[in-house]
Amino acid sequence: MQYDVLIVGAGSAGLSAALTLGRCLRRVLLADGGPPRNEASLGVHGFLSRDGIRPAELLRLGHEQLRPYETVEVQAVQIESITSQGRGFLATGHGTADDAPAHITARRVLLATGVSDILPPLPGFRELWGRGVLHCPYCHGWEVRRQPLAVYGQGRIVTGLALLVSRWSPDIVVVTNGPGHLTPNARRRLRRHKIGICEQPITRLVGAPNGSLQRIEFTDGSQLECVALFLHAAQHQRSPLAANLGVRMTSKGAIWVDAGMQTTITGLYAAGDTIPGTQQALLAAASGSRAAILINESLTREECPR
């Protein structure tokens, strides 16, 4: 095997795993397939000692701090397939810069491939994503605190999110883009917290040149002025690798892992946003580091049999 560990994905989880494994003198290939999930955002918030750093700068620092660890190799490679081979894995892919084919063998594989967000197919959502259209008040609520906000969605999901966001602003309107499917109890809870409800279909979101939200326009010609819209976006795995390998997934589409962060395939691990749990950059980094420790311990057990 060329490597002890192939790490697929060089976001917070993958970079952190590479750092920990480099410090264990492990031969690591970190396959960097491109930008992270939060690429559109202006800043990573709530990351201890890096609060507000640009996403690209956080990753640049991660790469820079891998340099002293000569057993860690970073390649701009998109991994396209992984198969079990002997006591390890064979992965194939292509260089993202030069399209050169890559064939990699490794004793263990860590999937740190993240997720993609699925946005409503309405004008303005994709264009303002990460600036005026926000996914998480813990990440971006402080930046828009005490200002007029909208919360998008229907049913229980929008009710819970609107009540959560009310921690950051007293001026909130739930926009449901048609029937909101809100129970009488949900409507009562929203009213009690002075949260408005607008069930008019949306025509489009209108933003400022800097990407912040200015207003929401509705099909009846009415408008709602607000500086940001929060939503719980649906999401899917960024990479089909786990599904192609046939590993168990949770009902919500995350990669199932056991207490040792191993998938249902021995030697195949997963970390970061790909697995169940709260999704934040710092938590993804911690998850990558934990997976790395568990992988190193499993390799050590293999190398030092009883």
Ligand SMILES: Cc1cc2nc3c(=O)[nH]c(=O)nc-3n(C[C@H](O)[C@H](O)[C@H](O)COP(=O)(O)OP(=O)(O)OC[C@H]3O[C@@H](n4cnc5c(N)ncnc54)[C@H](O)[C@@H]3O)c2cc1C
């Ligand atoms: C708009 C937005 C703003 C956010 N703001 C914040 C914030 O302020 N604070 C915060 O803590 N969190 C924030 N988050 C959440 C944060 O981005 C994620 O929790 C974090 O990026 C997860 O890290 P990860 O390493 O698991 O996945 P990612 O960062 O998404 O990294 C996965 C990497 O794997 C690569 N990859 C995928 N498939 C392959 C393949 N086949 N081969 C090679 N590489 C592959 C991808 O290109 C990507 O680089 C935000 C999210 C969004 C969407």
